[in-house]
Amino acid sequence: MTLLHELNEFNEHSEHSEHDDQYFMQRAFELAQQAEQLDEIPVGAVVVYQGIIIGEGFNQSILLNDPSAHAEMIAIRQAGKHLNNYRLLDCTLYVTLEPCSMCAGLLVHGRIKRLVYASPDLKTGAAGSVFNLVGTSQLNHMIVVDNGIMAQQCSELLSGFFKRRRSEKKLAKNSNK
Numbered sequence: 001m002t003l004l005h006e007l008n009e010f011n012e013h014s015e016h017s018e019h020d021d022q023y024f025m026q027r028a029f030e031l032a033q034q035a036e037q038l039d040e041i042p043v044g045a046v047v048v049y050q051g052i053i054i055g056e057g058f059n060q061s062i063l064l065n066d067p068s069a070h071a072e073m074i075a076i077r078q079a080g081k082h083l084n085n086y087r088l089l090d091c092t093l094y095v096t097l098e099p100c101s102m103c104a105g106l107l108v109h110g111r112i113k114r115l116v117y118a119s120p121d122l123k124t125g126a127a128g129s130v131f132n133l134v135g136t137s138q139l140n141h142m143i144v145v146d147n148g149i150m151a152q153q154c155s156e157l158l159s160g161f162f163k164r165r166r167s168e169k170k171l172a173k174n175s176n177k
């Protein structure tokens with residue numbers, strides 16, 4: 001690899017600062033923790049525009065009796081209100097778990113520029129794991145995707161939550177005997 005090549009690659013990679021990615025994913029993680037405290041599946045999301053958070057959300061489907069109340073959905077609704085626009089051009093969405101098909105579709109409709117997710121969702125992920133709705137040329141918008149930042153922390157939060165919920169169910173079952 002030539003020096004020029006190396007420099008080009010460096011520039012490509014430093015276009016989005018990793019420091020910023022870490023910072024915003026940390027905020028998404030905190031939101032996921034808020035969801036957990038309310039017994040919701042711990043997923044959190046933030047929308048960032050020009051280096052500023054303009055939308056935040058965490059999973060609230062059970063609380064709101066709303067299957068669409070995913071972290072991404074709530075964060076994007078807030079961001080749209082903030083920008084006073086239904087298109088979120090030049091925005092980045094950070095989320096602790098790979099978006100589902102509903103949310104991936106929403107990101108395309110919202111014209112989100114870049115998606116950064118922490119843990120992949122190998123069962124239902126729609127940003128590359130099972131489907132790839134955010135990078136499909138048949139749709140009219142494609143999204144730049146990065147993943148892996150804080151992946152372990154975010155997936156441990158999820159697996160800890162499901163483990164706790166399983167044991168709580170077991171306990172409830174036993175106490176009913």
Ligand SMILES: [Zn+2]
Pocket residue numbers: 070071072099100101102103104
């Ligand atoms: Zn979703």
